[in-house]
Amino acid sequence: MKARTFMMQGNQAVAEGAIDAGCRFFAGYPITPSSEIAEYLSGRLPEVGGRFMQMEDEIAAMGAVIGASLGGMKSMTATSGPGFSLKQENIGFASMTEVPVVIVNVMRGGPSTGLPTMPSQADVMQARWGTHGDHPIIVLAPGGVREAYDLTVQAFNMSEEYRVPVILLLDEIVGHVHEKVTLPAPDELVIIDRKKPTVPPEEYLPYVADETLVPPMANFGEGYRYHVTGLVHDETGFPTNVTEEIEAQLMRLNTKLDRYEDEIIQFEETLTEDAKIGVVAYGSTARSARSALLRARDEDISAGMIRLQTIWPFPTDRIREFARQVSHIVVPELNLGQIAHEVEHAARGEAEVVRINRISGEPIHPDEILAAIKEYW
Amino acid sequence: MDYSQYLRNDKLPYIWCAGCGDRIVLKAILRAIHDLGLEKDEIAMVAGIGCSGRTAGYVDFNTLHTTHGRAITFATGLKMARPDMTVIVVSGDGDATAIGGNHLIHAARRNIDITVLVYNNHIYGMTGGQVSPTTPMGDFATTAPYGNLENTFDISGLTIAAGASFVARSAVADIKYLSNLIGQAISKKGFSLVEVMTPCYIAYGRMNEKGSAAQMILDQREEAVDVEEAKSMSPEDLQDRIVVGVLADRELPEYIATYDRVISQAQQR
Numbered sequence: 001m002k003a004r005t006f007m008m009q010g011n012q013a014v015a016e017g018a019i020d021a022g023c024r025f026f027a028g029y030p031i032t033p034s035s036e037i038a039e040y041l042s043g044r045l046p047e048v049g050g051r052f053m054q055m056e057d058e059i060a061a062m063g064a065v066i067g068a069s070l071g072g073m074k075s076m077t078a079t080s081g082p083g084f085s086l087k088q089e090n091i092g093f094a095s096m097t098e099v100p101v102v103i104v105n106v107m108r109g110g111p112s113t114g115l116p117t118m119p120s121q122a123d124v125m126q127a128r129w130g131t132h133g134d135h136p137i138i139v140l141a142p143g144g145v146r147e148a149y150d151l152t153v154q155a156f157n158m159s160e161e162y163r164v165p166v167i168l169l170l171d172e173i174v175g176h177v178h179e180k181v182t183l184p185a186p187d188e189l190v191i192i193d194r195k196k197p198t199v200p201p202e203e204y205l206p207y208v209a210d211e212t213l214v215p216p217m218a219n220f221g222e223g224y225r226y227h228v229t230g231l232v233h234d235e236t237g238f239p240t241n242v243t244e245e246i247e248a249q250l251m252r253l254n255t256k257l258d259r260y261e262d263e264i265i266q267f268e269e270t271l272t273e274d275a276k277i278g279v280v281a282y283g284s285t286a287r288s289a290r291s292a293l294l295r296a297r298d299e300d301i302s303a304g305m306i307r308l309q310t311i312w313p314f315p316t317d318r319i320r321e322f323a324r325q326v327s328h329i330v331v332p333e334l335n336l337g338q339i340a341h342e343v344e345h346a347a348r349g350e351a352e353v354v355r356i357n358r359i360s361g362e363p364i365h366p367d368e369i370l371a372a373i374k375e376y377w
Numbered sequence: 378m379d380y381s382q383y384l385r386n387d388k389l390p391y392i393w394c395a396g397c398g399d400r401i402v403l404k405a406i407l408r409a410i411h412d413l414g415l416e417k418d419e420i421a422m423v424a425g426i427g428c429s430g431r432t433a434g435y436v437d438f439n440t441l442h443t444t445h446g447r448a449i450t451f452a453t454g455l456k457m458a459r460p461d462m463t464v465i466v467v468s469g470d471g472d473a474t475a476i477g478g479n480h481l482i483h484a485a486r487r488n489i490d491i492t493v494l495v496y497n498n499h500i501y502g503m504t505g506g507q508v509s510p511t512t513p514m515g516d517f518a519t520t521a522p523y524g525n526l527e528n529t530f531d532i533s534g535l536t537i538a539a540g541a542s543f544v545a546r547s548a549v550a551d552i553k554y555l556s557n558l559i560g561q562a563i564s565k566k567g568f569s570l571v572e573v574m575t576p577c578y579i580a581y582g583r584m585n586e587k588g589s590a591a592q593m594i595l596d597q598r599e600e601a602v603d604v605e606e607a608k609s610m611s612p613e614d615l616q617d618r619i620v621v622g623v624l625a626d627r628e629l630p631e632y633i634a635t636y637d638r639v640i641s642q643a644q645q646r
């Protein structure tokens with residue numbers, strides 16, 4: 001197979017990435033600015049033997065993708081703010097039961113129906129903490145069309161490898177911008193599939209993990225009859241009220257990603273080596289920031305940027321280091337400081353965090369970021 | 378027949394209260410599965426939240442205990458991934474028609490080949506007796522201290538109107554009759570539902586002076602009237618009766634089969 005060159009938008013790149021990652025089931029409910037993903041996959045999935053469903057609402061879509069994944073099909077759903085709110089209970093179910101699924105949220109401004117057609121990055125915290133209870137989650141935020149493809153493939157790989165729901169956070173600009181992209185030949189991709197049990201069915205304990213902390217997963221219908229429940233369960237998968245068992249399972253669940261942070265956490269650094277003033281940005285806002293940064297360099301200002309591709313788990317260690325190197329960290333984002341807060345927490349006073357926030361539906365112009373860089377230079 | 382071959386015997390005793398009809402429904406399900414000769418590996422039981430949903434924990438199948446009201450959505454996804462499996466949903470009246478009502482009618486409309494068993498006990502059992510969409514008007518519940526003010530859903534009627542292939546109703550009093558209907562529902566291609574009238578003595582019966590648990594079961598047997606016989610009865614005569622039997626059995630396009638044709642079409646392009 002050959003590499004393929006197209007003009008396409010971010011939402012379509014997500015759909016293509018899903019197909020190439022092995023996604024064979026999609027369930028969704030239409031909502032701007034994510035609908036192109038569903039529209040595209042409704043045509044594309046049957047071509048590769050997969051299935052698409054438009055459900056009655058986002059709650060149903062989330063339930064359906066979990067059910068399909070348990071049946072052995074890699075599955076994805078896509079939505080925007082209000083629908084993302086509706087999915088939260090079942091995202092928690094996937095987290096608790098460790099069923100791999102990918103959830104795309106092409107963000108809009110909120111609260112409520114909010115700003116359907118305008119860019120926003122206001123679901124950073126909802127992506128981390130939207131469902132109730134302490135739980136593991138991975139959140140990736142692409143900054144362009146090709147990266148939307150790559151991170152979608154990675155989202156599937158991570159969800160399969162760690163048995164965790166992975167959320168792709170796009171903003172409307174990344175979802176809708178058209179760019180010329182060259183996609184790799186599908187057979188060049190590294191594709192990870194869930195680890196299956198190697199023991200015979202009568203010995204299978206669905207929630208016993210080895211040192212990887214990720215238990216092997218049997219699909220329904222493959223001879224391993226077991227119980228899956230959203231209640232806190234023991235190693236056998238059945239509900240438990242025994243505090244030691246609760247503690248053991250919930251602590252494994254909540255710490256299982258820690259040892260993989262080096263693989264999960266990804267960011268791109270631009271001119272950080274000698275930077276004296278820093279920028280931390282993600283999604284389309286990082287495109288404005290990059291332009292500001294390059295212009296600052298033209299004026300001999302040593303600015304450098306860390307662009308987050310993984311938002312959760314947050315790259316606390318790297319940001320801390322960066323904070324020791326620079327005097328200020330400018331954090332532009334299309335919300336009222338959801339990541340800035342996290343940067344402040346990581347910096348622990350080593351650098352001053354300068355917030356540039358907007359929730360009016362307008363993107364942040366490079367001039368504004370440049371002005372901030374200059375002000376604190 | 379030996380029921381224990383289908384049970385996770387180490388999970389007994391049941392959490393269900395003494396006198397709960399849910400135990401009888403479980404027995405009827407196992408008998409139907411036995412009579413159909415289904416393999417345990419082929420069966421998935423998908424459960425909602427409630428006393429009814431706890432059925433899934435006791436059966437030695439592939440079992441999935443989901444979120445309140447959403448069992449049908451999980452079952453839909455599972456069936457799409459594994460059309461070869463027999464997918465059975467167990468749900469309560471609140472689970473299936475209050476919080477999950479929308480999923481019920483849409484799954485019926487799509488006519489996807491799953492079987493839904495609704496345990497209709499007229500009350501929220503698990504949470505201790507709050508009013509449900511099937512609590513008769515005027516009856517008491519912990520959240521209806523002045524009597525229920527609202528009309529009830531006819532679960533079977535709703536499902537027929539929504540487009541299901543097969544709908545039946547039974548009380549738990551006659552286990553052979555019930556298990557036969559469940560067997561027919563499972564065998565039917567398309568969306569099938571059996572509404573099982575099952576008494577909840579603890580959370581509903583006591584509050585409404587329905588007599589003992591055994592009395593409630595016997596009363597339901599008295600109230601039951603066959604659907605054929607009911608056809609010649611007046612609406613007044615049918616008040617307080619339970620119309621039982623196969624209420625709808627029709628040949629309609631099934632969703633997965635239709636989708637399979639879409640796949641072959643798309644792959645020929």
Ligand SMILES: Cc1ncc(C[n+]2csc(CCOP(=O)(O)OP(=O)(O)O)c2C)c(N)n1
Nearest residue numbers: 426427428429445469470471472501502503
């Ligand atoms: C989202 C959500 N809301 C509420 C509950 C609490 N809850 C658990 S079971 C139940 C009602 C069960 O009643 P029903 O569906 O009639 O089933 P039964 O217990 O009578 O079999 C409720 C409200 C819950 N678990 N999840």
